[in-house]
Amino acid sequence: MLFPTTTNEMPEPILPFPCEENVPLSVVGYYAIGGRARWFARPRSVSELAGVLDWCRGVRLPVIVAGKGSNMLFSDEDFPGVVIFTGGMNRMFWVSEHELFCEAGVENTDVAIALQKAGRSGGEWLYRLPGMIGATVRMNGRCYGEEISAVTMGIVTAGLDGTIRWHRKEEVFLGYKQTSLMQSPEIVVGALLEFPESMDPEAIGQKMQEYGNDRDAKHQFDFPCCGSTFKNSYEVGRPSGQIFDSLGFRGRREGGAQVSDHHANFIFNIGGATAVDVLKLAGAMRTAAREQAGADLELELQCAGLFDASLLEECGIASIPEPSRPGFAWAGLLHSHEDGKASFPRILLQGPMLDYSGDDLKFPDGITVKVEQLAPLSEAHLDPGGPFIRWTTQDASGKSFPQRPEAPGGSFVDNLWKYGVSELFIGDGGSGTSYLEFEITPDGQWVALRFNAPRIRASGHEMLSESLWAESLMMFTSSSGFGMELSFALLEPFIQDGRVKLQCCASPGEQRYGLFPWWHAPGTPDFHQPARFCPVRLV
Numbered sequence: 001m002l003f004p005t006t007t008n009e010m011p012e013p014i015l016p017f018p019c020e021e022n023v024p025l026s027v028v029g030y031y032a033i034g035g036r037a038r039w040f041a042r043p044r045s046v047s048e049l050a051g052v053l054d055w056c057r058g059v060r061l062p063v064i065v066a067g068k069g070s071n072m073l074f075s076d077e078d079f080p081g082v083v084i085f086t087g088g089m090n091r092m093f094w095v096s097e098h099e100l101f102c103e104a105g106v107e108n109t110d111v112a113i114a115l116q117k118a119g120r121s122g123g124e125w126l127y128r129l130p131g132m133i134g135a136t137v138r139m140n141g142r143c144y145g146e147e148i149s150a151v152t153m154g155i156v157t158a159g160l161d162g163t164i165r166w167h168r169k170e171e172v173f174l175g176y177k178q179t180s181l182m183q184s185p186e187i188v189v190g191a192l193l194e195f196p197e198s199m200d201p202e203a204i205g206q207k208m209q210e211y212g213n214d215r216d217a218k219h220q221f222d223f224p225c226c227g228s229t230f231k232n233s234y235e236v237g238r239p240s241g242q243i244f245d246s247l248g249f250r251g252r253r254e255g256g257a258q259v260s261d262h263h264a265n266f267i268f269n270i271g272g273a274t275a276v277d278v279l280k281l282a283g284a285m286r287t288a289a290r291e292q293a294g295a296d297l298e299l300e301l302q303c304a305g306l307f308d309a310s311l312l313e314e315c316g317i318a319s320i321p322e323p324s325r326p327g328f329a330w331a332g333l334l335h336s337h338e339d340g341k342a343s344f345p346r347i348l349l350q351g352p353m354l355d356y357s358g359d360d361l362k363f364p365d366g367i368t369v370k371v372e373q374l375a376p377l378s379e380a381h382l383d384p385g386g387p388f389i390r391w392t393t394q395d396a397s398g399k400s401f402p403q404r405p406e407a408p409g410g411s412f413v414d415n416l417w418k419y420g421v422s423e424l425f426i427g428d429g430g431s432g433t434s435y436l437e438f439e440i441t442p443d444g445q446w447v448a449l450r451f452n453a454p455r456i457r458a459s460g461h462e463m464l465s466e467s468l469w470a471e472s473l474m475m476f477t478s479s480s481g482f483g484m485e486l487s488f489a490l491l492e493p494f495i496q497d498g499r500v501k502l503q504c505c506a507s508p509g510e511q512r513y514g515l516f517p518w519w520h521a522p523g524t525p526d527f528h529q530p531a532r533f534c535p536v537r538l539v
Helices: 046-059 108-118 133-138 201-217 240-246 275-293 309-314 377-382 488-494
Strands: 019-024 036-041 063-065 072-074 079-084 092-094 099-103 152-159 164-168 173-175 186-194 257-259 267-269 302-308 328-331 346-352 367-373 387-395 421-427 435-440 446-453 473-478 481-487 499-509 512-516 534-537
Touching: 046 079, 046 152, 046 186, 046 534, 072 275, 079 302, 092 108, 099 108, 099 133, 108 133, 108 201, 133 186, 240 275, 257 275, 267 275, 275 302, 275 309, 302 309, 309 328, 346 499, 346 512, 346 534, 367 421, 367 499, 387 421, 387 488, 387 499, 421 481, 421 488, 435 481, 435 488, 481 488
Parallel strands: 036 079, 063 079, 072 302, 164 346
Antiparallel strands: 019 036, 092 099, 099 186, 152 164, 152 186, 257 267, 302 328, 346 367, 367 387, 387 481, 421 435, 421 499, 435 446, 473 481, 499 512, 499 534
């Protein structure tokens, strides 16, 4: 757990990522409520996000992931840690004619508009739904009888330790507005959505407009608000708004917070409301629903920061007591399960290769990669020549790497980049610029190189030689994938403070280039950018 510290104990480090200081959270969240955040980070890529998380973990700073703040109530208290805004990760592109990849910061409305332009139905309900796709996936957002789980193929997450993982939808979605990610220290960084049904764009637009008109009719945007305060309970058999309406909460006020005159499950900030006002009103609503209507309702609104513990309890919000402030507790912090014992093989990177430039329909669909740590560091030190990292590439079609050398499988081949290859880069886990590059084909032809800086070969590695690597790696090819196993002795010089930097790439040929994790670098594709590699912590 990352516990906050008091103001006097706060470190004053030089942050290794761009951020703003002392940002009022009232300008971040939709409620226009909140104290100040000591730091406010805006990562633009997966590797930048991983760097922020790793740094916060190292200095034990508390973290709040805000998304766009469309469903978050920030505490009135100042926050002594880092608030992460994922809105800078906002690219989306078509992977196939019916598969759309979205970074976490893509607006829900922008997804709906992209679908309309492509003539794909199934996402009209996302139009004018406040927030971004990352948060919508994380909470299994739904509206108008539709929910995001129905159109999601898979999710990519980032952990506090820098691990980047792919999750099948079956692993994530647990039912009505519930996912495994809501209880996990992982952040949604991207989602692969599927829309197999086509429809006339004009008809899609009409449906979108109907939803937009309905939102206006319900006066959802009259005042600062985060939408529905409570989830519906199917056991009760009627919407939460109807329950609160029957209990006379419509128009009820607490300080600057007021239940909407038009929808009794909305709490507005009608002017000068505090987080305490909102929670007092929400607590009264929840208590009345339980005692007078027999409805045990769950708060949909997410709370983040330090609050009066009794208010959190009344609203049914899980919290952690603050020892230095009796009667106060923390809610909504990202935390790590540091006491848990890691199991091996341990996934470091896993996911689909995506087009280098984020162009529609350019990079072949179905190429996935996985990098695993095979043994803990403590054991690897005792057996430095044993396999430590396994890197696997899978090609679902078996046809994505058509250009192959004539050399026998398993051969060491110079200029292998001229053919279809998968590549792994392993960079210095600290501030150094040295790195390793490995290339392999589906038939097992391979090459390895060592660099001191981008494209500058290390001393003794000016000329390619299989003998430099023979005892440090092993190639494999099978029906389940192709790749390499690398020894600890080979990687040890690049491990700094238990951390390395990883990057998977692929060049199948025909000027197609893929990345995982992905980054945004306009211009000619260039994999040799160690500053963009993803920092990952080994254990």
